[in-house]
Amino acid sequence: MRVTVKDIAKYCGVSSGTVDRALNNRPGIKLKTKQKVLEAVKKLNYRPDFTARSLVKGRTMTLGIVLFDLYNRSFAQLLNAVELKAREHGYFLYIALTDKDPENEKQCIEYLANHKVDGIILFSVNQGIEFEQYLQDFSIPIITIFNFISENWEYVGIQERAAMRDGVNHIIEKGYKNFIYICPPLKHMGKANIYTQEERLKGLLEALHTKGINDEPLIIKHNDYLKELQKVKFAKDNKTAIVCSCDLYALEVMNYLKQKGVKIPEEVGLMGFDNIDVLKYLTPKLTTIEYPVEEIGFIAVESLIKKIENGYFTDTSLSLEYKLIVGESI
Amino acid sequence: MRVTVKDIAKYCGVSSGTVDRALNNRPGIKLKTKQKVLEAVKKLNYRPDFTARSLVKGRTMTLGIVLFDLYNRSFAQLLNAVELKAREHGYFLYIALTDKDPENEKQCIEYLANHKVDGIILFSVNQGIEFEQYLQDFSIPIITIFNFISENWEYVGIQERAAMRDGVNHIIEKGYKNFIYICPPLKHMGKANIYTQEERLKGLLEALHTKGINDEPLIIKHNDYLKELQKVKFAKDNKTAIVCSCDLYALEVMNYLKQKGVKIPEEVGLMGFDNIDVLKYLTPKLTTIEYPVEEIGFIAVESLIKKIENGYFTDTSLSLEYKLIVGESI
DNA sequence: TTGAAAGCGCTAACAA
């Protein structure tokens, strides 16, 4: 059986109140008594039961993080940063993966709430007024990352649209006139939250229109994007830029093009988004957009904890710096 | 305020015992009463407080996983698998990262224990009798992965030594006689648990000795291994094989060699270990060892849960299949 | 400075 406060109390011949005073550095205890208690604590190898403490305190010193999955390098890096920062502040971390399934996500959030986490870091698939009401009802501090929900929710991320716009502008300046854009299926638009993806697409279109590129880009929103690519003929005299909404797609495309013997960037240009860390092992160097994932994690945690401890968010929603990484692929 | 069992009881004009029977499908309740209660539950948006339940049940339906970090792709993949499987069984997951710091690891385990997790999946840095006693004292089901602690602890992983031996044998058969081995600093040997790394090294040495390679390999146990490599002269007529204890090192080495203009495998051979998923984007294809990370995660969770629920481990320690992936780098 | 007792929200054993 585990040693409890009561055991310590009995062992020392004091009350449990006194033991608590010793354990938690509360005033109103004689130094000598305190020492006696603390010795007993060590001797009996007492360890507090956080479950019981949480019940009375109403706080668990636990955060929850809700992510899609950990296949994307960026997510893993983010999680790493979040864990670090959370425990630095004495908080433990629950992790819940939704696999982009809206119902699953709801269940995750519900479970986290039932486990009485003090706050949640949310990369949501869901969106919409109904969902916001749903979140509201938990009355738990929540900070959103990557996917913006609405002005009502604290958010840490980058200006996705502007970032993509900058990237595409760079490509246009290089003289490209034909564009292919590859992104995940956006068919859940309006239902599922694909804010990030929508914004990146908008960024592309904005840049094209502003710069007077009249030919509409070919937009491949398809999981079989490589198959779709097969239909495309590439020509040196009319160079095409393939823009991918994330590096993972760009890598797949790069592999595909290499296989086909299509030269990058001589015959076709390629751009990604994320600057995942493995890019440094690849040639040609992929042109991409970099943003500070770790910092997003740090800031999310710190902001959330401030909210938990002060009752309000001190930082409002934040847009962090992104950076165009000019490689050799375009 | 959150709705409690009492609130429901009052609202329905029944006792909290009855509410509990309705909520948890316990017998001894009239169907009609049950329906009435469940309706109220819905109407008042009641959600159970797991903290309170845990206190009385003595179980939290929570597992903890202790890892080094998430920078290695394999760890992220493992974690992903573990989360999936855990929640499939109704368990939530705490994640704690040690950054390979033995003291930090102890703190993690202690916190997990205090949070009353039902079981722990442990990739430990610590080892030794003292540590085992320390673990023992928590009397929490623990399953170890990657790093073996001792026969006293359930373990899921592969036969690291045999795997490396197979890899090196393959290299020897290709005619290589000079070997360089790159691995992390093993200076904590005896103190920190570097089982995996030790085993891989042993595998290398066993293969060399068995096959009668008399020249001792150059073993670089150094974080600055690229610097060390600079001192080495490569010669076509006396070809060297560089064996890395993990793919991450191999990628760094590959980059370095490319920079130096050293041809792989024409001038030097290279082998990794792990088969991380980004290898498929690289040329030349890296020869490496593959093992089923996800499966390790699944099995660890299932085995642990069985232990939790039955009181004993049904599977004893497991060695899963590994596979030599023959690439073009050696 | 200390002790006694109530109570956090839930479950489970016993009574009715």
Place this chain on the structure above:
DNA sequence: TTGTTAGCGCTTTCAA
């Protein structure tokens, strides 16, 4: 079939 009550281990208030 239902209600009552004790208690999980801790903190906190009030009284001594």
